[in-house]
Amino acid sequence: MTGPARITIKDVAARAGVSKGAVSLAFNNKRGVSDITRERIFAAARELSWAPNQTARSLSSQRVDIIGLALCRPARLLGLEPFYMDFISGIESVLAERSCSLLLRLVRDVDEEIDVYKTWWRSQTIAGAVLVDFRENDARVPALQAVGLPAVAVGHPSLTGSFPAVWTDDATATAEAVRYLAALGHRRLARVGGPAEFGHSAIRTAAFAATVRELGLEEGQQIATGFDGKEGARATRALLLAGERPTAIIYDNDIMAVAGAGVAAEMGFVVPDDLSLLAWDDSHLCRITHPPLSAMSHDVHHFGAEVARSLFALIEGTPTEALQVPTPSLTPRGSTAPAPQQ
Amino acid sequence: MTGPARITIKDVAARAGVSKGAVSLAFNNKRGVSDITRERIFAAARELSWAPNQTARSLSSQRVDIIGLALCRPARLLGLEPFYMDFISGIESVLAERSCSLLLRLVRDVDEEIDVYKTWWRSQTIAGAVLVDFRENDARVPALQAVGLPAVAVGHPSLTGSFPAVWTDDATATAEAVRYLAALGHRRLARVGGPAEFGHSAIRTAAFAATVRELGLEEGQQIATGFDGKEGARATRALLLAGERPTAIIYDNDIMAVAGAGVAAEMGFVVPDDLSLLAWDDSHLCRITHPPLSAMSHDVHHFGAEVARSLFALIEGTPTEALQVPTPSLTPRGSTAPAPQQ
DNA sequence: GTCCGTGACTAGACCGGTTTATAGACAGTG
DNA sequence: CACTGTCTATAAACCGGTCTAGTCACGGAC
Numbered sequence: 001m002t003g004p005a006r007i008t009i010k011d012v013a014a015r016a017g018v019s020k021g022a023v024s025l026a027f028n029n030k031r032g033v034s035d036i037t038r039e040r041i042f043a044a045a046r047e048l049s050w051a052p053n054q055t056a057r058s059l060s061s062q063r064v065d066i067i068g069l070a071l072c073r074p075a076r077l078l079g080l081e082p083f084y085m086d087f088i089s090g091i092e093s094v095l096a097e098r099s100c101s102l103l104l105r106l107v108r109d110v111d112e113e114i115d116v117y118k119t120w121w122r123s124q125t126i127a128g129a130v131l132v133d134f135r136e137n138d139a140r141v142p143a144l145q146a147v148g149l150p151a152v153a154v155g156h157p158s159l160t161g162s163f164p165a166v167w168t169d170d171a172t173a174t175a176e177a178v179r180y181l182a183a184l185g186h187r188r189l190a191r192v193g194g195p196a197e198f199g200h201s202a203i204r205t206a207a208f209a210a211t212v213r214e215l216g217l218e219e220g221q222q223i224a225t226g227f228d229g230k231e232g233a234r235a236t237r238a239l240l241l242a243g244e245r246p247t248a249i250i251y252d253n254d255i256m257a258v259a260g261a262g263v264a265a266e267m268g269f270v271v272p273d274d275l276s277l278l279a280w281d282d283s284h285l286c287r288i289t290h291p292p293l294s295a296m297s298h299d300v301h302h303f304g305a306e307v308a309r310s311l312f313a314l315i316e317g318t319p320t321e322a323l324q325v326p327t328p329s330l331t332p333r334g335s336t337a338p339a340p341q342q
Numbered sequence: 343m344t345g346p347a348r349i350t351i352k353d354v355a356a357r358a359g360v361s362k363g364a365v366s367l368a369f370n371n372k373r374g375v376s377d378i379t380r381e382r383i384f385a386a387a388r389e390l391s392w393a394p395n396q397t398a399r400s401l402s403s404q405r406v407d408i409i410g411l412a413l414c415r416p417a418r419l420l421g422l423e424p425f426y427m428d429f430i431s432g433i434e435s436v437l438a439e440r441s442c443s444l445l446l447r448l449v450r451d452v453d454e455e456i457d458v459y460k461t462w463w464r465s466q467t468i469a470g471a472v473l474v475d476f477r478e479n480d481a482r483v484p485a486l487q488a489v490g491l492p493a494v495a496v497g498h499p500s501l502t503g504s505f506p507a508v509w510t511d512d513a514t515a516t517a518e519a520v521r522y523l524a525a526l527g528h529r530r531l532a533r534v535g536g537p538a539e540f541g542h543s544a545i546r547t548a549a550f551a552a553t554v555r556e557l558g559l560e561e562g563q564q565i566a567t568g569f570d571g572k573e574g575a576r577a578t579r580a581l582l583l584a585g586e587r588p589t590a591i592i593y594d595n596d597i598m599a600v601a602g603a604g605v606a607a608e609m610g611f612v613v614p615d616d617l618s619l620l621a622w623d624d625s626h627l628c629r630i631t632h633p634p635l636s637a638m639s640h641d642v643h644h645f646g647a648e649v650a651r652s653l654f655a656l657i658e659g660t661p662t663e664a665l666q667v668p669t670p671s672l673t674p675r676g677s678t679a680p681a682p683q684q
Numbered sequence: 685g686t687c688c689g690t691g692a693c694t695a696g697a698c699c700g701g702t703t704t705a706t707a708g709a710c711a712g713t714g
Numbered sequence: 715c716a717c718t719g720t721c722t723a724t725a726a727a728c729c730g731g732t733c734t735a736g737t738c739a740c741g742g743a744c
Contacts, residue, residue: 008700024702029405034722054465055406056700058397060729066445073431085427087387089415103408103466104446106434110514124730125398125443195725229630258600262632288571289631290604350730361694366732376692402699468702564737 005210007050007321018043027052040126058124067095067311068126070105070116072133081227081255082283083300090304091130098312100127110135114143121149128152128315130307134159134199152311154303157200157322164320170200173296173328174207174250177278180330181248182215185339186276189220190246192235196224204252221246225256232256236263247339248276254285257293272337282331291334292329298328349392353369356672357367358386369394400466409437409653412447412458414475423597424625426509432646433472440470440654452477456485463491467478470494471553472658476501488507499617499664501541504657506662510650512542515638515670516592519620522672523590524557527681530619531562536597538566550592559585563588567598574598578605582617588617589681596627599635603634603677614679622671633676640670 005013013020018037024034026041033041045051069091071084088102091194095102103126107113117140120126128151131140134155135231141161144151156167181189189228191208194201205222214218225231231253239246240263251257257279269275271291279286282297303325315322348471355362360379367374378584387393400406403433411433413426430444433498445468449455459482462468467494473482476497483503486493495502498509523531533550536543547564554562559595563581567573574597582590582605593599599621613633621628624639645667654661 001467005699010700020701021703021726022722023725025723028702037722049464051461051464053700055397055400055465056729057702058464058729059395059401060700060702060730062702062729064397066496088446092446095448096449099461101445101447101462103443105432105438107438119393119441120443122391122393123397123399201739221576229626233630253624256628259630262630262634265632284571284597285600287628288604290607290630292604298655306563325397348730351686351732362731363694363696363733364692367693370732374692379692393731399732400699400730401701402730405731530707 008046009052012041012048012050013334015048016041017147034228037181043301054199062124064101064124064127065098065100066126067091067308068105068120069131070113070129071105072110072113073106081281082285083253083281086283086300087132087304087307091197091302091308092304093161093301094305094312101270104297112269114140117144117149117151118147118172121147128311130154130161130311131160135197136199136202138199150314151315152307152320154307155199156203164223164314165312166303166310166323167322168298168325169173170203170302170328171207174204175211176219176327176330177207177250177296178211179215180215180332181250181276181278181336184219184248184276184336185341186246188218188244188246189248189250190239191206191250191252192232192239192260193219193222193224194227201252208250220221220245227253227255229255229259232259233263236260237267240264240267240269247274248278248336250278251280251283254279254293254295255322256290257295257335258285259294261289272335275341276336278336280328282328286293286333292335294336295331296328299326299329349390351392351497352388354383354387357390367630377388378408380682392669395399397612404466404608406443406466406469407440408445408446408468409433409442410445410459410462410471411474411648412449412455412471414450414455417447423595424627425595425623426641428625429474429646432643432648434444434646435643435648436647436654438649442481451527452481456482458493459486459493460489463489470653472653473494473502473505477539478541478544478559480541489543492653492656494649494656494662496649498545506652506656508645508652508667509664510640510667511669512545513549516546517553518552518556518672519592519638519670520550520559522674523592523618523620523678524559526541526557526590526678528588528590529681530560530586531590531592532581533562533592533594534574534581534602535564535566536632538568546594560586569595569597571597571601574601574603578613579609582609582611589616590620590678592620595623596621596635596637597626599637599677600627600631603631603635614677616682618678618681622670624670628675636675636678637673638670641668 009020009023013023022033023041026038068218105116108115117129129149130148132154146164149161151163153163153165156166157165210274223235225235257277264275271277279293279295282295287296288291306325310320313326353363355365364375365383368380417470446457451459459471471493473492473493474496487504492506495505495507497507499507509557565577567577599619602619606617608611615617621635621637624637628635628637652662652665
């Protein structure tokens with residue numbers, strides 16, 4: 001069995017009684033074919049249920065409709081945080097409008113990430129890329145700029161080199177979080193953050209310390225750790241076992257906050273009476289625990305969509321600048337309350 | 343500015359002083375070039391930092407190294423469940439070994455899903471696909487079989503038509519869950535399941551009812567709902583408000599179980615003293631709540647990897663049969679305990 | 685010395701589209 | 715009527731690889 005020969009543009013052209021050039025024009029909405037012919041071509045294509053071969057199209061038009069996203073996860077990681085799910089879904093919403101697709105790859109480290117992007121770009125697999133999780137002096141900036149990959153960076157403009165940045169004002173949001181807890185009477189705050197090497201962790205760390213100082217609160221302990229639940233739990237346990245335990249803890253994402261709530265319960269602390277907890281990013285997770293978690297919330301889906309829009313602008317050659325999306329804002333729920341009376 | 347002309351195989355050939363055919367042979371590890379020449383070619387490629395254009399390669403070899411996955415999510419959904427994250431990461435682990443990539447698309451309904459797959463396939467964008475969330479008489483089976491898309495189906499073989507299935511034995515796992523709770527003395531169980539139209543929901547529903555009957559327990563209430571936290575919470579609330587409330591609840595995924603735990607706490611029930619909860623799929627979520635959730639656990643990452651392996655076998659023409667991955671097994675944690683004394 | 689087989693290598697067709705140069709038909713203009 | 719411009723449509727070049735058929739040189743067998 002030879003299998004049915006693939007239908008090509010030539011078959012469609014033959015059936016419509018025109019040249020393949022005409023079919024191409026018709027399918028790309030270009031002028032040069034009359035309406036009647038155009039309709040005849042579409043009819044022929046429909047009858048043969050033909051769709052242009054994307055590969056051939058990319059080759060000759062030197063254009064590609066795939067966007068790349070390589071995410072750095074330790075091998076066999078437990079999956080992605082809710083943040084990324086929302087984020088990806090936001091990117092997708094814009095890609096879908098343009099019939100583009102997202103090429104996803106999980107990689108182990110930054111070197112592999114750079115490799116993947118280089119290969120994708122040199123082999124013309126992708127039209128552009130989204131870069132996340134910026135570090136200070138990020139190795140991707142020089143490496144990917146050198147090969148000319150069009151990319152949009154998620155992170156503070158100070159970190160992203162010449163890649164157009166899409167970012168939220170983490171410093172202001174952190175300050176707001178601290179002020180809110182201070183207004184509730186908390187004087188001993190703590191913060192469980194992401195790995196110190198991430199740029200946004202550093203920004204939040206600095207903002208936390210500055211605001212605490214500014215408000216004259218006790219110097220707050222900050223723990224830099226991973227982003228997953230286990231690490232959030234460990235950090236929380238450490239904080240609560242300390243002699244001078246904090247009365248409120250700010251987390252850098254929602255997974256760690258949920259884990260922290262679990263630890264608090266396990267250690268016999270009542271949230272929010274004994275201890276206030278404030279999450280970040282605010283996925284649906286924050287709403288399904290008891291008590292529901294107060295959070296610095298954030299339209300992550302929209303964030304992803306803006307990133308995708310910026311990337312398209314960049315690819316199409318529109319001069320693109322750093323774009324700030326709305327600052328995460330406080331959404332009080334059941335996990336924050338006035339500080340316990342000493 | 344015209345930009346630097348793209349480097350092609352011809353440039354590499356010229357630099358190495360050979361024909362483009364030789365370069366092609368060298369880069370595909372085929373016989374027909376001597377070792378010295380081969381090395382000279384690689385050197386030339388390295389100096390020009392050339393990588394074969396994937397698009398051109400696919401076009402002429404009629405081969406493509408991208409796998410498609412379209413996931414059906416209501417518009418702007420809150421993101422994906424942890425299950426999919428693990429699952430995708432498992433698929434990726436196998437794809438990466440072969441330098442393949444995953445093309446991801448979120449769609450709103452099955453019709454759009456079918457469209458996306460058809461377009462991808464007809465346009466030769468993907469080499470094959472992974473199909474999930476099977477319904478009874480699933481519309482994808484006839485539609486995608488008709489176009490000849492090579493695909494592996496995640497679901498019970500009775501649902502997946504001629505697509506090779508990769509599946510877990512939900513019936514046995516459900517029975518085990520019920521038996522475990524019965525052994526703890528529970529006589530009034532309930533189950534919060536996914537939407538009734540999903541095949542695996544139906545299988546679990548039937549197994550639950552059958553096992554309850556077999557053990558002579560009270561007829562257990564089962565609620566079919568969505569898979570997200572909000573729906574899990576609502577269902578749990580309904581169950582706990584009923585006159586004859588259950589003393590143990592089995593959930594179809596972990597998100598709903600976490601939400602259920604939240605509702606229980608909010609209504610003043612102590613888990614596991616007043617109420618036992620049993621989750622499904624067992625992502626890291628189950629371990630970060632307090633108490634940690636007992637679950638029917640499941641190596642979802644490995645599941646994804648097996649799916650990818652099956653798909654490659656299928657694409658390469660190896661006759662492929664249904665593959666059963668290990669049955670989810672009970673992992674008792676803190677959310678299940680002997681039934682309260684009446 | 686001739687014949688054959690084998691390994692190294694090349695020219696050129698081919699994959700299925702897009703794009704350019706060109707031609708023919710027709711209308712409007714002076 | 716000749717001239718120009720516009721519109722439709724086509725043939726052929728082109729994108730950057732793969733792959734087939736064929737050339738050439740060389741060594742061994744008879």
